[in-house]
Amino acid sequence: MSDDAMTVLRLEGLRKSYNVGQPNEIEVLHGIDVVIGRSDFAALVGPSGSGKSTLLNLLGLLDQPSSGELYLLGQATSAMDDAARTALRGSSIGFVFQFHHLIQAFTALDNVLMPLMLSRGKPDKLAVQQARELLAAVGLEKFANRKPNELSGGQQQRVAIARALITEPALLLADEPTGNLDTRTAAEVFELFHKVNRERDCAVLLVTHDPRLSAACDRTINLVDGRIESDTLNQPASQQK
């Protein structure tokens, strides 16, 4: 089966073991087969310890599977070296973590620009303009020059989302992006993801423990003990709005 233009990510028998070759070797993912489409807005759910973060790190090319293959935009990734994986990650994947991982030494604007700075060097006017627009899109145009510790948790998470979007990635991965926020802020951030998915032609896969949020996604992938137990399309409640 070959990937068409509508597929962002395809996993074939993806397995992951920790402590390979040691007495405490443990397989966490036991063969995952999933296809994520261009415009998917999917939730990855499952009990704690089921392997959600592990899977997300593999999808984001931060980690390497023990076996199986991962096709990102049609390219097989298992044989790539670190530089190639980093380049692919930089150009096509955006990350958002639970603990709004920003670099404290930089302003919100510079944090948003970071992926571009790392791949292209000094950002040009256009890039800065783009970053400001993204900050505006997440409602933070007035906070561009604040350092992360001068922002609230929700604001920091929005900066992280803006940063994940600056490279115009095909896939946005978020590991419990709202886990650290109060219910209202969580809902706002979640809505932001939804907006991104609709408006920016960007597939979103987010890990969440909140059943209300996962129900609001178009698709729910349920991971239990390292296996996909169910993969269902939800009633497109959001589209009815």
Add this chain to the structure above:
Amino acid sequence: MTGVFGRLWTEWTIAISFLREGRAQSLMIAIGVAVGVAVIVFVTALIQGLQVNIIERTLGTQAHIRLLSPDEINQVLPPAAGTMQLLLEDKRAQRLRSINNWQQVSATLDQLSLLTAVSPVVSGPAFARRGEALQSVVLVGIDPVRYQKIIPLDDYMQSGQLRVGANDAVIGSLLADDLGVQVGNKLRLDTGQQNSAVVNIAGIFELGVRELDARYVYLDLKQAQALLNLPGGITVIDLTVADIFAAEDIAAQVGRLTSLQAESWIKTNAQLMNALTAQSLSTNMIIVFVAISVAFGIASVLSVSVVQRTREIGILRATGATRQQILRIFLIQGAVFGLLGSVLGSAASYLLVWVFNTFGPGLFFIPIPASLLLMAMLLATLTGILAAAVPSRRAAALDPVVAIRYV
């Protein structure tokens, strides 16, 4: 921005903001480096100043190279084939004799660009007599214009003036004391050659070297030649060179060229050179050990910083930083520690030297050449990069997944 520089811009920016964020830490290690660099620069400048001073003083009163007639040796016929030779040889006494063909040799030497001055001299032993007082002296017949370029006698005149010829002589201050003479007095000079002359003391010099001040009597070439019974001859050709530390090589070269015996100041002052070498060695030891401790200081601060920034390294990796970029970010920090520290340290050492030159014992002046400061900065920066190598590699090797989870 293009190319490598454009790439490095990002690493530089991140490194600098990391340093600025850990301002107190950065400042402390920079001061640590500064102290090290200040010590290195000050000690180096001090020892260099001292050595230059000593060498200048030594060379102020002697030629860099002296050319002498080769020693006279016994010619021994080689033994016939198949026979054995038992040899009982008395070394020949070396009489005072002139350098063969010296005008031509001197003219040839004048052409050599390696040499800055050539001065033929005739010198030999004599007695100086005044009344009952008798002193053994060295007669030195000179061409004052040429000789001045070897030893600037004019600078050392204590009284009278530098004037030889027409029965005028210039003598050392200790000799003048011993004989109780002053400028204008007369002095009888006796050589073993049944020659003697009465000369007029035109000037008295003080070179500050006991041996010379107590024994040297400068005459005009002609008069000395007559007294020493070497009409038209000279015994020594004094030379100076531009690069004093090349004197040994140049001496060998000139020796081969002229078939004369060439002695460089380095050989005649072997003791001094030994002492200076030992001194340089101990300075180098100090430099090496200070540099090592500076390197360890930088390495340990950066090691701590890598641990502190584990999470940020993970974030950078997740947002597209390669291992090489992480490596460079920390190498740059090491380089900046070295550079910043050496700039501060150079300024401090400049101040130290200024204090020493202005308020110190005033025995000699310490110059700080710009090249020394430049070298120190370059060395400190390189040391910083080298010291950063181990922590940087550790930062680059961090597993991004582990780093991100790190709290």
